[in-house]
Amino acid sequence: MEASRKFDVVIAGAGPAGLATALFLVKHRPALAGRIVAIEKSAHPRFKVCAGGLIPKTMLALDELGIPLDVPAVEVVRGEASTPVGGVDLSRGGDVLATVIRRDLFDAMLARAASDAGVEIVQRSRVLDVTQDASSVRVDTDQGIFEAQILVGADGSGSRVRRAVFGARKETIGRAMMTDIAVDPERTPEFIEKRYCFDFRCVSRGISGYSWSFPCLIGGAPHLNIGIYDQRPHEFVEAGGEQSRMIAELVAAFPELPLDGLKRHATRWQSFPIRWFDAADSYARGRVILAGDAAGVDPLMGEGISCAFEHGKLAANSICKFLDGDGDALRIYDLTLHEGAVGKKLSKLAFAARHFYSPHHRLFFRVARISRRAREIGVDWYNGARHLDELPTRSLIARWARAVLLREPVR
Numbered sequence: 185m186e187a188s189r190k191f192d193v194v195i196a197g198a199g200p201a202g203l204a205t206a207l208f209l210v211k212h213r214p215a216l217a218g219r220i221v222a223i224e225k226s227a228h229p230r231f232k233v234c235a236g237g238l239i240p241k242t243m244l245a246l247d248e249l250g251i252p253l254d255v256p257a258v259e260v261v262r263g264e265a266s267t268p269v270g271g272v273d274l275s276r277g278g279d280v281l282a283t284v285i286r287r288d289l290f291d292a293m294l295a296r297a298a299s300d301a302g303v304e305i306v307q308r309s310r311v312l313d314v315t316q317d318a319s320s321v322r323v324d325t326d327q328g329i330f331e332a333q334i335l336v337g338a339d340g341s342g343s344r345v346r347r348a349v350f351g352a353r354k355e356t357i358g359r360a361m362m363t364d365i366a367v368d369p370e371r372t373p374e375f376i377e378k379r380y381c382f383d384f385r386c387v388s389r390g391i392s393g394y395s396w397s398f399p400c401l402i403g404g405a406p407h408l409n410i411g412i413y414d415q416r417p418h419e420f421v422e423a424g425g426e427q428s429r430m431i432a433e434l435v436a437a438f439p440e441l442p443l444d445g446l447k448r449h450a451t452r453w454q455s456f457p458i459r460w461f462d463a464a465d466s467y468a469r470g471r472v473i474l475a476g477d478a479a480g481v482d483p484l485m486g487e488g489i490s491c492a493f494e495h496g497k498l499a500a501n502s503i504c505k506f507l508d509g510d511g512d513a514l515r516i517y518d519l520t521l522h523e524g525a526v527g528k529k530l531s532k533l534a535f536a537a538r539h540f541y542s543p544h545h546r547l548f549f550r551v552a553r554i555s556r557r558a559r560e561i562g563v564d565w566y567n568g569a570r571h572l573d574e575l576p577t578r579s580l581i582a583r584w585a586r587a588v589l590l591r592e593p594v595r
């Protein structure tokens with residue numbers, strides 16, 4: 185019989201969710217160093233299709249882990265959104281709205297921090313199958329068998345762990361596609377004004393999402409990352425030339441950019457699925473839990489890096505309790521992902537997606553444009569600035585009422 189390697193915790197996937205879980209685990213329980221393994225099918229630094237926008241919530245998580253952001257980054261302090269009923273200013277008086285990084289370097293930075301803290305990362309190894317019984321989980325990979333007390337499925341939107349343990353369900357997988365364009369920073373508003381742009385006008389033409397343009401640095405050279413997100417299930421989106429329709433929408437959103445030429449060069453476009461949060465899903469079964477995209481992230485914008493860190497923090501907490509003998513800890517993890525701060529935030533974003541991407545979207549965009557103060561609270565809440573997104577709903581409503589009705593400052 186093939187020998188297996190034994191660990192306390194096996195993590196499938198060394199992206200932000202898997203690495204955040206590992207980092208929070210060794211932070212809470214240094215004795216777990218050497219007893220956690222992350223299995224990664226690629227090797228860091230590896231390319232990941234992603235715009236790399238870190239919202240302030242993610243920066244708070246990095247602070248909590250004591251990891252300085254030592255990769256090239258562009259800070260964005262202004263934001264604009266075009267909607268089917270007019271433009272909206274998303275700026276917050278000079279506060280940083282996003283820090284744009286490249287995922288190959290960012291994820292490699294996290295992997296280095298995890299390795300330094302005693303987490304083993306087995307690279308170029310693919311998780312193939314998962315089986316469990318009452319006392320352990322067995323993970324079959326193309327580099328042998330791993331056994332553990334707990335398995336964390338952090339292997340992204342197409343999660344193999346999810347399919348093996350929770351069954352296949354694809355209705356909640358949207359798609360985003362992107363490209364990068366070299367630009368002259370002296371002539372590009374995104375660099376001159378340090379701003380990002382969103383364009384939701386495609387909602388009126390049947391796309392459940394938006395186009396974006398983010399300033400970023402690739403190998404030190406200024407670029408724009410341009411992309412489009414569509415929340416609809418990707419099988420549907422890919423049928424009948426939807427992909428070229430998405431590109432046409434991007435061209436329409438940013439007519440000033442040389443995207444038209446790119447239309448013909450399909451290889452320059454990168455596309456990837458995004459699994460979004462569905463309250464009907466479960467995230468723990470026996471000794472297996474899900475985190476990050478494998479579990480499901482923001483349905484409205486497709487933002488997932490902050491969720492990956494939040495899931496990682498909660499997973500680490502529950503795993504420590506489980507290893508201490510609390511047999512209910514993983515069930516509580518599932519419950520927290522639904523009813524804790526991150527679950528409540530994702531449920532609100534799912535609600536927003538149902539309305540902003542509905543046939544009545546014009547009404548909702550109109551409401552969003554009415555009050556600048558309400559919008560400022562919305563932006564801070566979305567960004568998790570000063571942990572605003574963790575406030576109970578009634579405190580948020582009180583804050584909103586004071587800002588809008590009594591004109592109290594938002595901060």
Ligand SMILES: Cc1cc2nc3c(=O)[nH]c(=O)nc-3n(C[C@H](O)[C@H](O)[C@H](O)COP(=O)(O)OP(=O)(O)OC[C@H]3O[C@@H](n4cnc5c(N)ncnc54)[C@H](O)[C@@H]3O)c2cc1C
Nearest residue numbers: 197199200201225234235236237311340360476477488489
């Ligand atoms: C075009 C696009 C733009 C985006 N822009 C943003 C943005 O600006 N900001 C933001 O916050 N989010 C953005 N997202 C979403 C973000 O990329 C994800 O939410 C985030 O990567 C989730 O992290 P994760 O660790 O859960 O999954 P991943 O980053 O996908 O990591 C999963 C890891 O598991 C590995 N893996 C997969 N299968 C296996 C297997 N069988 N065995 C072993 N390893 C495996 C993969 O190689 C990968 O390293 C974007 C997504 C797309 C598609």
